[in-house]
Amino acid sequence: MTMLDTLSAATDAEFLAKLVAITGEKHVINDAHEMALYLSEPRELFHGSAICVVRPGSTAEVAAILKLCSETSTHVVPQGGNTGLVGGQIPGQGPYREILLSLKRLDKVREIDVSSNTMTLEAGVTLLRTQQEAEKVGMLFPLSLASEGSCTIGGNLATNAGGTAVLAYGNARDLVQGLEVVLADGRVLSNLSKLKKDNTGYDLKHLFMGSEGTLGIITAAVVKLFPRPRGLSTAFVGLSSPQNALKFLDLALARGGNDVKTFEFISRFGIEIVVRHGQNTRDPLSSQHNWYVLIELGSMSEASVEDTMMGILEAAAEAEIIEDAVVAASLDQRADFWRLRELLSELQKFEGGSIKHDVSVPVAKLPDFLDEALAAVAQRFPGVRPVPFGHLGDGNIHFNITQPVGADKDKYLAQWDAMNTVVHDITLKFGGSISAEHGVGTLKRDLLPAIKDPVHLALMKTIKQALDPKNILNPGKML
Numbered sequence: 001m002t003m004l005d006t007l008s009a010a011t012d013a014e015f016l017a018k019l020v021a022i023t024g025e026k027h028v029i030n031d032a033h034e035m036a037l038y039l040s041e042p043r044e045l046f047h048g049s050a051i052c053v054v055r056p057g058s059t060a061e062v063a064a065i066l067k068l069c070s071e072t073s074t075h076v077v078p079q080g081g082n083t084g085l086v087g088g089q090i091p092g093q094g095p096y097r098e099i100l101l102s103l104k105r106l107d108k109v110r111e112i113d114v115s116s117n118t119m120t121l122e123a124g125v126t127l128l129r130t131q132q133e134a135e136k137v138g139m140l141f142p143l144s145l146a147s148e149g150s151c152t153i154g155g156n157l158a159t160n161a162g163g164t165a166v167l168a169y170g171n172a173r174d175l176v177q178g179l180e181v182v183l184a185d186g187r188v189l190s191n192l193s194k195l196k197k198d199n200t201g202y203d204l205k206h207l208f209m210g211s212e213g214t215l216g217i218i219t220a221a222v223v224k225l226f227p228r229p230r231g232l233s234t235a236f237v238g239l240s241s242p243q244n245a246l247k248f249l250d251l252a253l254a255r256g257g258n259d260v261k262t263f264e265f266i267s268r269f270g271i272e273i274v275v276r277h278g279q280n281t282r283d284p285l286s287s288q289h290n291w292y293v294l295i296e297l298g299s300m301s302e303a304s305v306e307d308t309m310m311g312i313l314e315a316a317a318e319a320e321i322i323e324d325a326v327v328a329a330s331l332d333q334r335a336d337f338w339r340l341r342e343l344l345s346e347l348q349k350f351e352g353g354s355i356k357h358d359v360s361v362p363v364a365k366l367p368d369f370l371d372e373a374l375a376a377v378a379q380r381f382p383g384v385r386p387v388p389f390g391h392l393g394d395g396n397i398h399f400n401i402t403q404p405v406g407a408d409k410d411k412y413l414a415q416w417d418a419m420n421t422v423v424h425d426i427t428l429k430f431g432g433s434i435s436a437e438h439g440v441g442t443l444k445r446d447l448l449p450a451i452k453d454p455v456h457l458a459l460m461k462t463i464k465q466a467l468d469p470k471n472i473l474n475p476g477k478m479l
Contacts, residue, residue, distance in 0.1 A: 012051055015072060019054055019099075022064045027055040027105070038100050041090055042083060043356075046442060048092030050077070050100045057105040059122075059180060059188060059219040065101065066217070066472070067186025075475050076101050078213040080155025081126065083147040085358075086441030087477075088159070088212045093442045094476035103154050106219055109133050116194045117225045118177055123154025123218050130223070139225040142169040142261075146342045154218045160210035162437030164341070167393030168261040168298075169226070171437070173209040180220035181208050184468040192222050207463065212439050213474040215467045229261070229298030231305035234328040235313060236337050238289030239321070242367035245293055245392055247321045249363070252295060255312050259305065262296040263393035269402075270344050270389045277350040278343045281336070285324050293392070294341050344389055348400060351385070353409040355419045357399040361432035366395055369430045376422050377401055381415065396436040399423055424451075440478045448478075 019028045029035055030052040039048040051074070056062045069076050075098040077091040091098040106122035109129075113119070114137055121130060127148040134141040142165040145151060151161070157179070161172040169175065178193035191205060208216050239245050245265055252260050268290050275281050284292070295312075299305035309327060316322040328334040348354045361369045374386055383404030390397040401419060403412040424434045428451060435444055448457060464471075464479055 015068075015074065016052060018068055019052065019065065022061055022068070023054060023056050027057065029053040029055070035100075038079060038082065038102060039090065039092070041085070041087060043085060046087040046090040046093065048077075048090040048100075050091040050098050053100045053102055055102045055105050059106070059182065062101070062103075062106075062182045062217060062219055063186045063188050065099075065186075066182050066184060069099070070185045070470060070472055073097070073470060073472075074099060075472055076217075077474050077477075078103060078154075078158070078217045080104070080123065080152035080158070081147070081150040083151040084155065084159060084441060085356075085438045086435070086443040088439055088441030088474065089155070090442070096475050098475075101217065103152065103217070103219070106154070110220065112137055112139075112225075113194065114139065114225075118194045118222050119225055120192055120220065120222045121153060122220045123152060123157075125153050127151050127153060127156060134225050135228070137225075138228060140228045141175070141223060141225055143172055143175055146345050153221060153223070157209045157218050157221060158211065158213050159439040160437070162391065162394070162396060164262050164264060164391065166391055166396070167263055168258065173206060175224050176205060176209065176221055177224055178222040179205040179208060179218055181205075181216040181218050183216050184470065184472045188219075189216065192220060194222055207467075210439075212441060212478050214464060214478050215473065217473070227300065229300060229305075231299045231302035232296065232334070233305045233309040234294070234296045234334045234337055235309060235325050236284035236328075236340075237293040237295060237313070237316075237322050238285050238287070238324040239291045239293060240289065240323060242291060242370045244321045245291055246364070246367050247319075248293060248295075248316050249392060251316055251319070251321065252312050255315065256297055256308050259297045259299045259308060260295070260393070261298045262294065264294040264341050264390070265392035265397070266292045266294070266341065266344065266389045267387060268292070269385055270387050271340065273347050273351055273387065274340050274343050277347040278339070281339060281343065284337060284340060285326060287324060289323055294337055341389075344387075345398070348387060348402060352403040352405075352407065353412040354387070354403070355401045355413065355416050357401075357420070357423045357427075357434075358396070358436050358438040359399055359423065359427045359432055359434055360394070360396040360436035361427060361430040363393070363395040365430045365432075366392065366397065369426060369432065370397070372429075373399060373423055373426045376426060377419065380422050381419065383407070395432075420447075442477060445476070445478055 075096040079089040104124045106124040110120040181189040385402040387400045
């Protein structure tokens, strides 16, 4: 061991002792085996390293940790449920002296206020528990993701998560009334407001939602609750083309209006993947179709929602927009329909390597985007098997490309950047975004300078410098 190594070890020991004084010994982890769970992500694309993992139990502890890190120039990578897909929650992606700050212990629901339609909760509460707590009081928290059993509210807000209900309720940022945020120097911005109207200055909460922990660490939030629909109607629909799927969306919105809560779009190959590899799954319709839509209506009137769905389907069939459809006749059948959609992300791995894209384009241009992008990847990468699926109602498609049958997985995945170039160029041509809901993190950081308006990017850097002048928070991510 060199003298420099000895000094570093001594410095780390002193630093760890100060962390222990803040959180208690069992909540500062520096054993390599115990840390491993926090240092890789679901896709296994990023593997990190850190001085330690720290698990604070309160906002005050988070503030004390950030104050210490600011004083010692130690970098902090915040992590919620570790379900992110772009590496934003993984440390060790650059030349930084980092700790991983796990927010899972901040798991209190502080208040549910039915009169103001709000819930105040801490960042480590899982999305599923948030939904369940709302349901207990007869309300709805509409954010819904495949990872909802593991992902946390803090992570959802830090990445501005989307999900299957954006069409009706908006992204995660649209579901927030107020925030509590710890800044890089340990100060606490406390704005857990329930007010719907407050024009007393800048609405600072929007700086932190979608910032991926680079500007401040969200420790609590006031989220919006909604009346639970009394009636639900869910249908699986077969169609011949994306163009007809768009026509079907227009018809559904014209007839169903705000009752249209979900409009999910899946390719035939996506259905085949789930039926082939999923348990308790089967083809939703009696015959095969090129494309499918999962549509769900929710209404405060139990009587009308089924009639509305039938009216939509009958009109679409008469106009030859759809080829076949089945309406869920029970809660179990509804769950079966949703399982086909929710298992798709997880089960693609059984078909081999998958190069994934989270893109969005204006809804009206989505069919043209799909036609051009599918043709381009087929020509550039012969034999690949596209799996486009996602949220047609808001223009967000997960344009995932599975390797050819029998191909070498590693060699295929080595073409990730080349595939990105093809898909992203077409996305930008149609006025779209290369990151619709997954964020930037490390995976897409180096793409921003070429695609982002220079003034926009400069303002982002100015805000980062103002709020985090020492670059303490999640360094190397996004910028």
